Amino acid sequence: MIVEVINTGTELLLGDILNTNFQYLSKALNQKGFDVLYQTTVGDNETRLREVLKIAIARADIIVTTGGLGPTRGDITKEMVASALDLPLELDQETLEKINQFFIHRGICMPENNVKQAMIPQGAHILKNDAGTAPGLAVEADDKLIILLPGPPNEMKHVCTEQMLPFLEEHFAQQGIIHSKVLRLKGIGESTVAEKLDDIIMSQTNPTIAIYARSGEIIIRITAKSIDYAMAEAMIAEMEAEVRKRLEDNIYGVDNESLAKKLGEELLKRNSTISFAESCTGGLASSMLTDIPGSSEYLLGSVVSYSNEAKAKVINVSEDSLKKYGAVSEQVAREMAAGVRNLFSTTLGVGITGIAGPGGGSSEKPVGLVYMAIASEKGIVCQKHKFNGSRTDNKLRSVLAAFSLVFDKLNEEF
Amino acid sequence: MIVEVINTGTELLLGDILNTNFQYLSKALNQKGFDVLYQTTVGDNETRLREVLKIAIARADIIVTTGGLGPTRGDITKEMVASALDLPLELDQETLEKINQFFIHRGICMPENNVKQAMIPQGAHILKNDAGTAPGLAVEADDKLIILLPGPPNEMKHVCTEQMLPFLEEHFAQQGIIHSKVLRLKGIGESTVAEKLDDIIMSQTNPTIAIYARSGEIIIRITAKSIDYAMAEAMIAEMEAEVRKRLEDNIYGVDNESLAKKLGEELLKRNSTISFAESCTGGLASSMLTDIPGSSEYLLGSVVSYSNEAKAKVINVSEDSLKKYGAVSEQVAREMAAGVRNLFSTTLGVGITGIAGPGGGSSEKPVGLVYMAIASEKGIVCQKHKFNGSRTDNKLRSVLAAFSLVFDKLNEEF
Numbered sequence: 015m016i017v018e019v020i021n022t023g024t025e026l027l028l029g030d031i032l033n034t035n036f037q038y039l040s041k042a043l044n045q046k047g048f049d050v051l052y053q054t055t056v057g058d059n060e061t062r063l064r065e066v067l068k069i070a071i072a073r074a075d076i077i078v079t080t081g082g083l084g085p086t087r088g089d090i091t092k093e094m095v096a097s098a099l100d101l102p103l104e105l106d107q108e109t110l111e112k113i114n115q116f117f118i119h120r121g122i123c124m125p126e127n128n129v130k131q132a133m134i135p136q137g138a139h140i141l142k143n144d145a146g147t148a149p150g151l152a153v154e155a156d157d158k159l160i161i162l163l164p165g166p167p168n169e170m171k172h173v174c175t176e177q178m179l180p181f182l183e184e185h186f187a188q189q190g191i192i193h194s195k196v197l198r199l200k201g202i203g204e205s206t207v208a209e210k211l212d213d214i215i216m217s218q219t220n221p222t223i224a225i226y227a228r229s230g231e232i233i234i235r236i237t238a239k240s241i242d243y244a245m246a247e248a249m250i251a252e253m254e255a256e257v258r259k260r261l262e263d264n265i266y267g268v269d270n271e272s273l274a275k276k277l278g279e280e281l282l283k284r285n286s287t288i289s290f291a292e293s294c295t296g297g298l299a300s301s302m303l304t305d306i307p308g309s310s311e312y313l314l315g316s317v318v319s320y321s322n323e324a325k326a327k328v329i330n331v332s333e334d335s336l337k338k339y340g341a342v343s344e345q346v347a348r349e350m351a352a353g354v355r356n357l358f359s360t361t362l363g364v365g366i367t368g369i370a371g372p373g374g375g376s377s378e379k380p381v382g383l384v385y386m387a388i389a390s391e392k393g394i395v396c397q398k399h400k401f402n403g404s405r406t407d408n409k410l411r412s413v414l415a416a417f418s419l420v421f422d423k424l425n426e427e428f
Numbered sequence: 429m430i431v432e433v434i435n436t437g438t439e440l441l442l443g444d445i446l447n448t449n450f451q452y453l454s455k456a457l458n459q460k461g462f463d464v465l466y467q468t469t470v471g472d473n474e475t476r477l478r479e480v481l482k483i484a485i486a487r488a489d490i491i492v493t494t495g496g497l498g499p500t501r502g503d504i505t506k507e508m509v510a511s512a513l514d515l516p517l518e519l520d521q522e523t524l525e526k527i528n529q530f531f532i533h534r535g536i537c538m539p540e541n542n543v544k545q546a547m548i549p550q551g552a553h554i555l556k557n558d559a560g561t562a563p564g565l566a567v568e569a570d571d572k573l574i575i576l577l578p579g580p581p582n583e584m585k586h587v588c589t590e591q592m593l594p595f596l597e598e599h600f601a602q603q604g605i606i607h608s609k610v611l612r613l614k615g616i617g618e619s620t621v622a623e624k625l626d627d628i629i630m631s632q633t634n635p636t637i638a639i640y641a642r643s644g645e646i647i648i649r650i651t652a653k654s655i656d657y658a659m660a661e662a663m664i665a666e667m668e669a670e671v672r673k674r675l676e677d678n679i680y681g682v683d684n685e686s687l688a689k690k691l692g693e694e695l696l697k698r699n700s701t702i703s704f705a706e707s708c709t710g711g712l713a714s715s716m717l718t719d720i721p722g723s724s725e726y727l728l729g730s731v732v733s734y735s736n737e738a739k740a741k742v743i744n745v746s747e748d749s750l751k752k753y754g755a756v757s758e759q760v761a762r763e764m765a766a767g768v769r770n771l772f773s774t775t776l777g778v779g780i781t782g783i784a785g786p787g788g789g790s791s792e793k794p795v796g797l798v799y800m801a802i803a804s805e806k807g808i809v810c811q812k813h814k815f816n817g818s819r820t821d822n823k824l825r826s827v828l829a830a831f832s833l834v835f836d837k838l839n840e841e842f
Contacts, residue, residue, distance in 0.1 A: 024638060025638070025640060025649070026451075026454075026467075027454055027458075027464050027465060027466075027467065028454060028455070028458050028464075028606075028608070028651070029450075029451045029452070029453070029454035029455030029456075029458060029464075030455075030608075030649070031451070031642070032446070032448060032451045033447060033450065033451070034446065036443075036447065036469070037443045037445070037446045037447070038443070039443070040440075040441055040442060040443035041442070041443030041444075042443075044441075044442050044443060050441050050442075050443075051441060051470070051471060051473075051476060052441075052468065052469070052470055052476070052480070053440075053441065053468065053469035053470075054466065054467065054468050054469075055450070055466065055467035055468075056465070056466060056467075057465060058638075059465075062465060062466070065487075066466070069483060073479075084618065084641075085618065085619045085622060086618070086619075086622040086629070086639055087622075087626075087629055087630065088629070088638055088639070116816055119794075119796070119814055119816055120814050120815070120816060121814055122617070125617075125619035125620055125622075125623055126623070127619045127622050127623060128619050145817065145818065145821070166641060166642075168817075168818070168821065224444075290732075292711070292714075295715070295718075296714055296715050296717070296718025296719070296723070296727075297706070297711030297712065297713070297714030297715035297718060297730060297732065298711065298715040298718075299711070300706075300710055300711030300715075300732045301709070301710050301711035301712040301714075301715045301823070303710070304709075304710025304711060304712075304732070304734065304784075304823075305710070305819065305820050305823070307785075307786055307787060307819055308787065309710070309734075310734050310735065313710075313732070313734050314734055314735040314737065314738055315731065315732055315733050315734050315735055315737075315738030315742065316711060316731070316732035316734075317729065317730070317731055317732075317742075318704075318711065318714045318718070318727075318729055318730035318731075318732075319729050320718065320723075320724050320727050320728055320729050320730075321724065321728040321729055321772075323728065323729075323772075323773075324728055324729030324772055327771075328729065328731075328742070328771060328772075357741075357742060358735075358737075358738055358742075359737075370718075371721075372721055373721060373722065405719065405721055406719050409715070409718075409719070
């Protein structure tokens with residue numbers, strides 16, 4: 015089954031936004047055994063979109079579009095697909111009702127424009143969109159299947175995963191599958207991982223193995239191609255065992271398990287609670303941990319102690335230490351950890367203080383210098399790091415390093 | 429001049445790598461007045477690449493390819509372009525010498541494979557590549573211009589900026605320039621904006637106007653095409669004035685000014701300081717504001733008061749209110765705002781409490797219900813919102829709504 019992905023949107027052609035939708039879709043489709051052989055970007059222009067659809071219908075079996083399903087006049091994908099397939103658009107009452115509810119929930123009247131989003135090509139199958147108002151659609155005609163997905167990445171991903179992929183699996187006999195597993199690492203750099211796996215990487219065939227650096231983390235992806243899922247899993251398991259032998263201490267999770275999620279699980283398992291005193295990370299550690307549903311079970315509270323006064327008054331860092339060692343120092347990190355643990359009466363207290371940059375550095379205390387301390391009933395440990403990134407990079411890396419430290423500490427202590 | 433960009437590479441179609449080359453190229457070309465109207469991705473496959481080139485030659489004046497200029501057998505772009513234009517490949521001695529020097533400099537012998545990189549279509553203009561071994565090429569035939577750029581982003585960018593753009597400027601009389609401006613909105617939905625601008629959108633020609641939803645925000649882009657920058661600016665200014673008439677209260681900034689950045693500027697300008705008591709947003713408001721360099725000037729501190737105990741103990745929310753109204757209530761939001769303002773002695777205190785989901789909702793207090801309050805010396809204001817998204821969406825939308833509220837408050841009060 016040959017697939018073409020068509021991404022619509024003038025903002026893509028102007029270079030205003032980066033097309034991340036295509037990578038997500040091509041990965042998802044390839045993993046299910048569909049061959050993505052073409053991808054086209056075209057603007058919200060009737061003539062050109064119609065022409066691009068015509069070419070795609072001629073050369074591909076499945077066409078997946080993103081974008082152009084919104085309520086504005088510029089949104090024309092559905093109209094052009096209906097016109098290319100010679101299908102009338104009909105009002106879908108159920109979709110209209112759903113859109114209406116969306117606005118009622120927000121306490122506002124549905125604008126008249128949004129009725130457009132409930133018009134669907136005759137006979138189309140609706141791919142529900144719980145993340146927005148525009149539903150996805152699957153339209154069949156002349157042995158071709160055209161799937162329309164919304165453009166905003168969060169909505170596109172949602173409809174792709176929850177609706178499109180199951181629909182395709184049902185619609186087509188299994189094409190042979192590609193299955194992969196991600197191993198997630200902490201506390202190690204990309205080149206060290208590469209060195210440790212050098213011989214495996216050199217001799218790889220099927221499964222394949224690849225190392226990526228992503229959002230401050232290192233991940234290893236093992237990908238197997240096989241006739242069925244069970245066979246692919248067995249092939250992956252064999253290679254995974256070999257990798258784990260060499261990197262056991264650094265692998266903290268698999269697939270979509272973020273370090274925050276995994277840390278939450280470890281805390282829950284041990285009935286432990288945590289609190290953060292954040293200086294240079296400015297609330298990011300707490301925010302990342304509270305992205306995890308149910309985190310209120312273990313994160314009782316945090317303090318963003320940006321100013322020295324906040325450090326002294328709220329979490330009881332001594333004025334002397336601030337004066338003698340400075341706000342970015344091991345001593346202050348230790349007092350922040352102990353202070354916040356005490357304030358919220360948590361099992362663990364974490365203190366993070368550093369210089370995120372771009373300003374505020376000196377030769378003695380350069381941008382990227384970060385101290386992080388963890389206080390528990392056993393005492394306080396502290397780590398010093400030096401990061402090289404931008405302000406937001408340094409914040410992220412500090413948080414991941416702090417999570418990693420807490421993770422190790424939990425596994426040592428309890 | 430219509431441009432099509434063709435990105436070649438099987439790794440793009442597998443979703444292994446993100447295509448960042450296209451955004452860079454389209455931005456650069458648009459800025460020089462070239463209309464990028466199509467972009468195609470295709471793998472390193474002779475039949476399909478030849479077909480894609482044929483379609484591009486038919487519909488565009490200038491075709492820019494990236495990738496497939498390397499020394500391996502899989503690199504076939506140059507060969508396919510030469511074949512499509514019926515031109516023989518010839519050895520270019522100067523290029524061969526340059527490649528040779530590259531390897532001598534690295535202290536290794538030039539592999540035989542690399543001779544392939546010195547073969548160029550007859551009559552092609554060489555676009556020197558000081559960042560790697562594969563030079564770019566510009567080939568003219570039948571009124572069409574085909575430009576071949578290397579695939580690795582650093583080499584592509586180098587050849588694009590240093591060689592391709594000057595070549596294009598020299599080759600073509602100036603095509604006029606495209607200039608655009610982004611207006612950023614708060615406190616309004618996409619379809620309401622569309623309704624208010626409907627007649628402008630319907631009658632647009634040049635400048636054009638478009639509405640986008642991006643990361644929880646609505647933006648309006650006005651794009652003008654003109655002979656020079658000053659003329660384009662004047663055209664945009666006229667349309668902007670018309671848009672501002674209808675949406676003045678909702679436009680908070682332009683181009684890359686984020687709401688957090690703009691809020692920071694407003695606080696600085698007024699010598700005001702701020703603190704947050706965050707419940708459902710879990711530190712995200714503080715983290716987004718501290719992403720802005722220099723934010724320590726106005727953000728003195730924050731409390732993530734996730735548990736009821738934290739609310740009561742650290743920011744002095746009354747146990748009675750928590751019992752009587754519940755943690756997610758207007759009353760508690762107000763007390764959080766006042767309490768945190770008092771704790772950090774800031775000009776403004778912001779309290780945010782709600783149900784981010786996916787659990788924790790009830791019919792009376794559904795997921796997405798959020799109260800946000802702002803305390804100042806003048807008193808306390810509170811807003812109630814209902815959001816529809818995922819947990820992380822609801823966090824983000826809550827933060828943006830809170831920033832928006834603070835923004836309005838600052839402009840009213842001071």
